[in-house]
Amino acid sequence: MICFMFPGQPLAHDAAFPDDADFNEVAALARAHTGLDLSTFTWAAGTHTEQVALQVYGVAASLYRQRRLRLEGVKPAVAAEHSMGIYAALAACGSVGEGEVLEIAFRVGSCMEQRFSGRDYALGCLVGLSAEKLAVLAAEGTVFLANHNTSHHLLLAGRRHDMEATLGEALATGAFSAKLFPCDAPLHTPLLAEAEEELTTIFRDYRYREPAIPLMNHIDQEFLTAAEIPPFLMRELTETVHWEQTYRALKRAGATRFVEVGAGDSLKKYNRWIESRL
Secondary structure, three states, X not given: OEEEEEOOOOOOOOOOOOOOHHHHHXXXXXXXXXXXXXXXXXXXXOOOOHHHHXXXXXXXXXXXXXXXXXXXXXXXXXXXXXXXXXXXXXXXXXXXXHHHHHHHHHHXXXXXXXXXXXXXXXXXXXXXXXXXXXXXXXXXXXXXXXXXXXXXEEEEEEEHHHHHHHHHHHHHHOOOEEEEEEEOOOOOOHXXXXXXXXXXXXXXXXXXXXXXXXEEOOOOOOEOOHHHHHHHHHHHHHOOEEHHHHHHHHHHOOXXXXXXXXXXXXXXXXXXXXXHOO
8 A cells, every 4th residue: 555755845956857747737836825936946936945835846846746657557555754744645545735735835835935034943863862861851841842753762852052051962972973053933832822823724724625535634543534634633733743653553544655755865765764663
């Protein structure tokens, strides 16, 4: 059973883009619904942060990739998403149109950009430290576990100065890699609840159809219904992404082939690590 996996926001965009009809159609949708020109990575009007552009690009890359896979005859029996990969996953499952999911990603990114402007948040990527040890370091509640990708690959979110201190402690405690990345807002943490009213309004602006294929959520590994999608879109911004649990649940559900549908191969790498520990 084939599972399409939709990754979240990439850290960078490709220097060169495909030159074919599918990419041109996706790029046209991105321009029309967000104002971002994917070929030049510039905005038609106004200015937005690179993080907003990468969020739109990530969705576009997934939409393009799933189009190409279907042309090749690769069709999923189930789908799953990591972080903001939920938007492209909704389109692939037929719940929301391609243009609409690009628009949702842009509106969400713009909302967070404005709401959390000037607060200097950061992400911390930790490798080699267990979630249990991390919980001790994060006990003060200044940084939060945003992504539990594998038992030893974790992503944190919080204020930059708190993150720098936590990453230093993590290295001293036994982590063998700790990297800091900028972000507009502390995704997948309770801090996002501050923008709940604005974000909920965005999600309620769209009509969601029942997914044509089962779509597993990355929080509690349940399959989403149309009615559950809007509240989940808000919930997933304030709660931890549990990819390892999701991968294991997908295997129990019968998935045997996992295809990453988007930019990069991060989910494929996580899966290999998880498999090595089974």
